[in-house]
Structures are given as structure tokens and as C-alpha cells.
Amino acid sequence: MKFGIVVFPGSNCEADCYYVIDKVLGENVEYIWHQQESVDGFDGLVLPGGFSYGDYLRTGAIARFSPVMNAVERFAKSGGLVIGICNGFQILLEAGLLPGAMQRNKVLQFRCQPTQLRVERSDTPFSNLCRERQVLTVPINHGEGNYYADPDSLAELEANRQVVFRYCTPGGEAAAEANPNGAVNNIAGIVNREGNVLGMMPHPERCSESVLGSSDGRLIFASLVEWWKGGGAVVGSN
């Protein structure tokens, strides 16, 4: 499988994603500079974490206007697999490829810490190697990860089973004390309605090798590969 990692000025997790795809998964991977206007030839795209354009205006707000984003949008609309991690998730929200918005963490401070995620669905391209209700340990690293959607959108999101990962206790309960940033319904990661675009705040690339304390993140990258090898057909959420 050939991955493309989109690099914006200010991205800073692109090399980590590259390493995991290349060295841990052994798949093909290339960087895509934000000024490129085509993403032809890639089987999956990663929008990595970081501070694109310094995130000075609003996270992801400027990156979404990069030339590459038109190509990313076309790629997503045609069913291509896209995963946005942290800042990548924020950019996907700004680009309208995923519903909702980010607010500052409820604690009003940056948070870098491990979190537990409950896998809500195991039938997506991003979680097919996980079991439903499996608890993964994946670290977060953000100042604005407090996911918000208005009540109607939220109801729709839940009804369509678009929530893939929810912050939970080690026992798997989506409790308030397990929510590190105040995200509505403990949401850590969602897919679009079609199921081919995932945005998640936690960083799977930071926990894809046991030497780093957890290798749960590898399941997410490996799920993409598994899906693609199985024919890459995207199953809608309904």
C-alpha cells in the first residue's frame, strides 16, 4: 500500500508517521508538500499532527486553504482513505470533510498524556483489526482537542455510528473522569458518513512499538493496510 503524508509548514509529526509506516509496517510512503496539487498514485493519505501555520488564527484554519487540500478533498470524495491525526483532524474539520469543531481543552491547558480509547466500531477501514469495545492506550498531545458538535449534528453522528473512538477508563467506561479535554460524548475520533475519512486527536504513531510503552496504535495503521489489501471497498455507515 502506498501512503502519502501531507506536509504543511508547521507540521511536526510527519516524520514519526513516516517512520511507523515505513519501518514498523513496512509499507510504501512518501511526503506530499502542501503546494502539490495532485495526490494521484496514493492509496491512503495521512494528515499528521503539528502546528500548521503556527495555528495562530485557529487550529487548521489556514492549512485548509493550502493548494493540496483541493486534491485531498477530491481524493476523499472518491472514496480514498484519509486519516487526520491531531492537527490533521483539526484541518479536516476546517475543510468540512468531517462535521463539528474543536474548542480549547476544558482545562485551558495543553495536555500531553496517555489516554484510554474504547473502540466503538470494528468495521471501519481504521479499526478492523480491533475488537469492538477493545480498550487501546494512545497518547494525546494538544491544546485544542475539545470536540464539539451542535445537538442535532451530534445526534446524527451517534445515530450514524460515526464515533470510532471514545475516551474511557481502563475498564472501558466512557466516564467524565476519563475525558482529558472536555470533548462532547467523550469523542476522540470520528469518521465521515461514508466511513473513509477518519479524524482522531490521539496519536497512534506515538504508540506503535512496545518500546514506547504501548503498541496499540499499530492496530490503526495496520487496519488501513488490511482494508486496502482486502479490496479497499468502503462500507458506508448505514
Add this chain to the structure above:
Amino acid sequence: MSEAIKAGVWRDMGLTDEEYGRIRELLGRDPNYLEIGLFAVMWSEHCGYKNSRPVLKLFPTSGPRVLQGPGENAGVVDIGDGLALVFKIESHNHPSAIEPFQGAATGVGGIVRDIFTMGARPIALLDSLRFGLDDERARYLFGGVVSGIGFYGNCIGVPTVAGEVFFHPSFEGNPLVNAMCVGLIEQEKLALGAASGVGNPVMVVGARTGRDGIHGATFASEELNETSEERRPAVQVGDPFMEKLLIESCLEIIDKGYVVGMQDLGAAGLTSSTSEMASRAGTGIEIDVTKVPLRETAMTPYEIMLSESQERMLVVPKAGCEAVVQEVFERWGLNAVVIGRVTDDGLYRIKEGDRVVAELPARLLTDECPVYYRDEKEPDYYQELKKFDPRSVPEPGDYNEVLLKIMASPNLASKEWVYRQYDHQVGINTVIVPGDGDAAVLRLKEHSPKGIALKTDCNSRYVYLDPYRGGALAVAEATRNLSCTGAEPLAITDCLNFGNPEKPEIFWQFKQAVLGMSEACRALGAPVVSGNVSFYNETRGQAVYPTPTVGAVGLLEDVGRRCSQGFKQEGDLIYLLGPYAHHVGASEYLSLIHGRDAGPVPEIDLKLEKQIQETCRALIREGLLQSAHDLSEGGMAAALAESCISGRIGARIYMEDDELHNRRGDAILFGEGPSRIIISSRPAAASRVMEVCLEKGVPLVCLGMVDGKELKITANHRKYIELGVESIEQAWRGGIDSWLSRS
């Protein structure tokens, strides 16, 4: 070049009449206003080290692994496999006292530039912070500094992996903010800050130049007082996004072989970078200030030369490479402009268009900086406090209560509040994260099976009470922390934070501390390869506790053989590697519980220290240890509690040695001292552990075992501590929060 110079204008810029006289003598004429400004910043303590240079010469600075000692932008040590580590620590105390967020943020930005200037990719940041304890402003400064460090480090994608924070009333009004950066480089790519090659162009790259930070270096070289708030304009504003682009573009041009020399524009901006580059290469340099991209209009040559606008670099590319260099920077959306060239006349010449506005031999600014041999005098407090008998304080009745209080004190409490605001994982190299070990450990993925360990340390109270011993203890503790992870200490960088060196008592502290550090560096085989001096840390005439922060760097041959601090498994045996403590002099316990910063500072036997560290590393290398944790503030009881909390498991401890029979419980439990490590091992490894210690001839006592959910400590048949690990953890985790909400 003639203009009317107001008499005494040099004094406002920080020069003495004698220094001004010397300048006239060197030039053989009156300097103009701009030239006085150039001398004022370059001859400031901050840039010229005029008070500290003779003392700094005492440090050992060479060794088999040292590729670059002090004098460059950062020190460089060889870690084998063609790789090297580039590192340095620097202070940003005064800016942070006035504007904590930006002060700390730009401190990070500056030290990071020192590292990638040499061609190394920054891979880790550390910090060392000091704040007041009881005042409202300390809380404001603490919050601002921590978020400023996070803001900058997080954005540029360099993990902040370790550090230390210490609170004490002496830092009220004058916090210490020391930031350290470590970079990794392939040795052959090492770049130096020299403007060599006559005719080569001189370029300024990165941010535009504004009026911010003019005379920042001078500000850093005076005491803080009521009017310091007016110095707010001397504090710069950081743009980490710009820095991130600079890192990538500068490393790219070095990688492509376009560069002759590079230097960051830090303190004293264009003035220091251009003159230092010329001086290192023994060349001259000529620049035209009208070529410098500005962000404000109508800036004078004086303002342009002295601006400390952040995120700028000076690059000397190979002649003919201007266009390709520009191309790289353009791709990153940055300026890269030729502002001058390297000359062969040894002159430092500044032009405004065609008009020469300053011209003088370049070496006058750097090499002719005066050197002062300050008077030194042992302060009155020294003998007085040393005499204090720590046994004169009453022994506590309830040791459980004392331990909880110590664990909850801001100095001992969990620093989670701090490091959760720092990205400590980006780069996916951090294999011992903050809170898990005595030092951070990073793997060097893709490069080597080796690992590196990093830590900053200094006990300011020890240094105040006994600067010589305190200096030695700081080096010993920092290196011991590395050894507790299994890493061999390679070298150190230091940040020497002291009061006003013109006061003989302060200069005595400074010199004694450097002497003590030097002895320890020699004994432990860890030379000083870079550093920074920060004097004038005083508010209203009161100096801070002297704080020579040590940033230590170590190497693990196999990162798979590393050790963390938490107890691992029920039934594991717990040992004290090293001696028992003798007294509570100079301890955190004495300060916190009895309100006394007094008594003798623990003695250090450097030969024993070396043996203890070597033994610990040997045990880890053999895979014999489950945990290793250094004993520092809070003594044995605090170290045991920390290993319990970290491992979420209890311990049963019995101490019945004859040696302890007449020793008070507080000395045994809370007494501090160097050369001591709490280790644990599987019972099956016990005989081998004892064998190794016997071979090395170091003391080893079995204290008990890992067991249950409680920490129980018995000594001399008396039960001192019996506490649930959870309740200790609660006190420890909540310590910083409750300090912040104290009013």
C-alpha cells in the same frame, strides 16, 4: 562620522567611565553613538563574560569524547557510529521575571537556534526552573513560564523530556528560567560559526528585524529593581512557527553543502553575530543596514544593529550559492537577503547605503572585552549556618504526617502539572518519559541501537550553604541520575546563575561553586563543553540562592538495557546501594518542617560516588535490576515513596544495622547525601547483585522487599512509616495544585 555625543551616554548603555576611556584608547578617537552601542552590548557580562572568564578557565573542558568545547555556539560530544550530540543550556531569567510567557518562550527559541546553527537536528529540550515560594507573583510567574516553554517547544516539534523545578523565597521577584537543548548530528556535517572565505556573502535569514529587545543583553547584566517593569520593551516576542521553518530550511542548506558558517542572532542581535563570526575566522566583515529586511519603518542603524528580534540567523554561504540558498528559504516562505560580505581587512564596517556609520577592528568587540578579577570574600552567614547542629530541632512525633507533608511540598510533589503541558514524545524517541525515571532516556531510532540519557540538576540550598560542596554535589547528582537509567555520563553543560559579581560575597560563591564543580567533573569524567553565566540575579539588593545548574548528557550502549525508578513486582528485594545518611543538615526536611536552611551540607567522597555510579550501571547492563532511583531531597523515605508510587505497589523496609542504633529516625529517613541509590532486583538475582557490589567494593544493604499496597518502614525496631501508597500518591500528585490555590 562625527556627531555630538552627549557626555555620559555610555553609562546609560551600561559602560563604565573606565571602559569608555579604554574604548577611546583602543580606537585612537572618540567613538560615535552607534559604536558606543556596539561596545556596550559586546562588553556586557552577558556577551563578554568579563567578570566570569578567569573563573570559567578552571573547568575541565576536554576529554576523549569532546569534539567541541566552550567557545562555539554549543558543545559537541562523540557518541560513536559517526554521530555526535550537540548541546547547551542557557538562562532567560530577567525577561521571564518581567514577562514570564514570552521570556520563557524566547529562551527556548534561543537555545534551539544555538543547536541547529551547528547543523544538528534538535531532538530534546530540558529546563531548570526556580520560583519564589510564598508570594502571589511566584504563582503567576510559574504558570506563565511553564505555558511559555510549552507554547514554543510544542510548536517546533522538539520534545521537552526532563527538567527540575525548585521553589524558595530567595527567588521571589527573580525567577530562574534555564533551558537546555540537545541535538543529534552526523559528525561530518558539523557547521561552525565562523565567517571565513574572503568575498563570501553574508546573509540574514528568517524573521524581519524590528525594534524589540534593543539592549536586552545589557538588561540581562543588571540587577532587577522597581523600574525593571519599564524594561518590558527589552523582552522579545517569540514566533515558534517561524522557528520551525528556520530549523528545516537551515538544516537543508547545511545538508546540501551550501554553508561556510552560520550563527544565530541572539543576545545583541546582528552586532554579536557578525562580530563573533568575523572574530572566530580572523576576518573582517562589512554589512549594509539598508539591506536588512525590517518590520518597522524609520529604524536607525543603531536600532537595527542592536535589535534582538527573534528567529533570525546569519548565514555565510559559499560564494555563488546565494541564489540556491534563497530558493530553499523561499520554499519555506522565508526571507534570505545578502546584507554584506566577508573582507580581509579585519575591520568591522557598518554602512548605511554608501555611508560608513561605524568602522573598527572586529577583534576589539570580542577579544578586547575587559576582564575583571573581582574581589572575593567569604560571606558572614557561611560559618554561622554551618555551625548549626541539626540535632537541635525536635524529633517529629508522627513520621507519617511528616512524610506526607514532604511529599506534598511543591519541591517534592509530582511535576505532572508542568510536564503534561509539554509535548515530551514528538520524535517517538522518548523511552523513559518524565516521571518514570531519574533522567529522560531517548532512543536514536534509525541511527543506532544506542540511547542517550539527559537530566538537569542543582540543589540551590546546598550551594548557598556551601558553594564548593554544593557545586560538586550538583555535578554528582546530575550524573548519578544518568547512571540510574544505565547511562554513562559523557559531559555536562552548565548555567551559572548568581547575584551581582561586583559584590565580593557573591563572587566568592561563584568561584567556590566553580571550583567544586570542576573537582567533581574531573573525578567523574564529565567535562564541561558549553554553558552560560547569568549574574545580577537580585531583587532589591537580595541575591537569589546561587544556582549552577548542571545539564548532564549520558550514553547507553544498548537502549534495551535501561532502568526506570518504579518498583516492579511483589517479592523483589530492595537495597540501598551506598551509605546511610548521617544527619539532616541542609535538607528539605529541615527547611520544610523546621523552617531552617542551615547545618552542614552533606559531604561527598567523589571516589565513592564514581564507584557507586559505575556499580549501578554495571548492574543494569547485566540486566540484574528491576528499578534504580537516586536519593535526593527528602532522603530515603521520599525515594522509597517515589519508587512505590511510580510502580503502584508497596514496600516493607527494615533497617536494623548496628551503625544506626544511635541515629535519630529523622536522620535515617529524611537525611540527605550523595552516592546513594535505591535499587530493586528479583530474588533470583540477589546473589549476583551482592557479588558485583563486593567486587566493586561498594556498600550494599538489603532493606526489605516489594510487597502489598503500603509503604512500611521500620528502623531500630521502631515502626516509623505505615501508609497506603495511594494516600502518599494523593498527597504527592496534589502538591502543585494545592500550592497554586494557596493564598
